[in-house]
Amino acid sequence: MNALLKNREIWLLAAILLLIGLISTRYGAFASPRNLANVFNDTSILMILALGQMVVILTRSIDLSMASNLAFTGMVVAMINAAYPAVPVPLLMLIAAGVGLALGVFNGALVWKLGIPSIVVTLGTLTIYRGATFVISGGAWVNADKMSPAFIGLQRMQMLGIPLLSWIALAVIASFFVLLTRTPLGRSFYAIGVNPTASVYAGIDVGRTKFVAFCISGLVAGICGYLWVSRYVIASVEIANGYELNIIAACVIGGISIAGGIGSVGGAVLGALFLGIISSALPLINISPFWQMAISGSAIILAVVLNARGERRQGRIILKKAEAI
Amino acid sequence: MLADPHPARIVRDPPREGEGKTPLLTLSGISKSFPGVRALHDVALSLYPGQVTALIGENGAGKSTLVKILTGIYQPDAGEINVAGAAVNLPTAHAAFERGITAIHQETVLFDELSVAENIFLGHAPKTRFGTIDWGTMRSQAREVLDAMGAAHIDPDTRLKDLGIANKHLVAVGRAMSIDARIVIMDEPTAALSAKEIEELFLLIEFLKGDGKAVLFISHKFDEIYRIADRYTVFRDGEMVGEGLLKDTSQGDIVKLMVGRSVDHIFPQREAHIGAPVLKISGLSHPTEFDDIGFELRKGEILGFYGLVGAGRSEVMQAIAGITRTSRGSITLEGEAIAPRSAADSIEKGIVYVPEERGKQGVVIGMPIFQNVSLPSLKRTSKSGLLRLAEEFALARKYTERLDLRAASLSQDVGTLSGGNQQKVVIAKWLATAPKVIILDEPTKGIDIGSKAAVHGFMAELVAQGLSVIMVSSELPEILGMSDRVVVMREGRIVAVHENKGLDAETLVRTAAGIVAQ
Incomplete structure (x- = not known):
């Protein structure tokens, strides 16, 4: 399985390099390290969100409420910042993480304790969290002029020439890598995704594990709430509206199986980068946003087709080896 | 029966010549193997119109495989199937259905969300001139079918999920009647029924007999078999070992046929x-x-x-x-x-439990062997919350070697192993938890057989070690x-x-x- 996954990531990486190559024939500066670092920075939030979503998808679930969670959390911290500019930004980040986690706990509890399918639960909370954003803000925006310089500036601070936002993304990628490959919990996500029944017999609590997955997706959505609002310097009811589809698209392009149990950190990151490159490069080479969407859409379908074929190929190998043994 | 312009309906053939003496369905020389397992070897079976034949055998004797061959789900490796004197092929479930062979399973395979009438006529519903379903006719025909079976209490408009299992069986039989099924297979139909419902089912079987159907009745319960069946066929280890009339045979004789095997x-x-x-x-x-x-x-x-x-x-x-x-x-x-x-x-x-269904409950296909083995022992192989892959490999190696697992590498997907080797992985997984x-x-x-011997040898070794x-x-x-x-x-x-x-x-x-x- 690992070898196959690595293959997939290599293919995706090759596609990304090809894409960069094609773009740089039209716009030479695109492939410069400086610009690629910018693209990475621009895609940071999507990468973090995709990793959170991936954990949920691994357990045969889906979290449609991440973008609404992000909007709500972003609004909460922006309003706190506007009302009490003295509250230090690290504390605001903690609050964002806590609020996001609480919303994730709510999703997870409904899935675990009431046994409602996650697509239904999070379709509901998608609307609820978005509505709650309207309720707390009264529909008003929090603009740049109401945000403190520290609130806006923190993630733009540079370390070793790289913005803090990128460092945060790198740290999150590293933590997810450790979580998924080096902890019993990470192993459980894969196990219950591949074979929930056998997992029960092996002593894994399937419901609780799914609950934890939703807590994780809620937590990262919360953190991204702060990052988003401070990056785009606006908090409104409308921010990241429909963005859950980009998050899921990044996962699917990254080879994470919607059927659960298959996926890797590298895949999710590359899937997000692929979308990030398309959205940042195409305007540069004068391709309309319509084509952007069409290209992303084609990439999703192509990814699904390739993954499905990959799994079929694996099936044939099984037969061959079974005969050989 | 009312005259009806539509072709899709109940057809009752007049009693056939020589009813009860010439088999309606005969199987001869049927063999079927799966990788590593011989499920059926050169078996024969005859079903007679108007009679109930009980198929008897231990688990694994090949009964379900035979039912699957009769209903077109499996293809035999060798042998011949004759329906009403003509050799037939049953390449698909639909082909079997068209030949008038229908099966009623323990868990009825019908559609819970559809109405009784829709279930009875699914796939052969009466049509209007425009090619759409003629609901009125379908309902009235369903009514006729159910009445004819003595199931007047079932409303054709009820959704199937609102019926109990016994009534679902009635609907399944109604479906068989609506296509003029001549051969009805009942695979453990009484397993989920109450005593009263079993009585109703028996009345229904009597009705089918009276209607000239050939019934194959599979059950583990001797009282039921003697109560309802006329003939018996005993399978043992995939072979037909005896058949005859039940009235000439004692329960003891049948038990002897079931178990008298070579080791x-x-x-x-x-x-x-x-x-x-x-x-x-x-x-x-x-x-x-x-x-x-x-x-x-x-x-x-x-x-x-x-x-x-x-x-x-x-x-x-x-x-x-x-x-x-x-x-x-x-x-x-x-x-x-x-x-x-x-x-x-x-x-x-x-205390560990190694479940029965290896594929569903045991191995996690798609995960490497070593991760399968360590799955219930992750607490022991990890330290301060982090997995130690070296420990996992060591654990997996120790126990898979003891079981003589044949695999190229412990990183290989467990799905690439044969059934016997998968079972060894499952047992290794549980042993690795150091159970009492x-x-x-x-x-x-x-x-x-080879893997069986390995598993048995290993069980002997376990108890010798005090487990x-x-x-x-x-x-x-x-x-x-x-x-x-x-x-x-x-x-x-x-x-x-x-x-x-x-x-x-x-x-x-x-x-x-x-x-x-x-």
């Missing part, structure tokens, strides 16, 4: 060193599955659990392993009362060859505990089936 491999000779009781179960009860279960398992003992399918053996084991909850009773492990609340609980206490009691549910079901083993098995040679004592369960209760000294297969089958000694 297909030698069981390991071992000297039992049985110590003090390790696990003590008393009064264990479940609201629906079992009642008042009590037994003792001693150190170094293999305790066999025998019974028919549905006797509640697996359910008891799942309760002991913390997977299902009990309503009453106590479990004492090494003198300490335990109440396992989850599988993780039991594993920690030292290991419960094996049908440990050698569907694996080849205690509970072995749930429906294979008599395995029960007799491996157990120190045998617990027999029937209908959720323990009906006998035998020392395995001079115990014979017939006694076990009789107790399990509830046949009083003659």
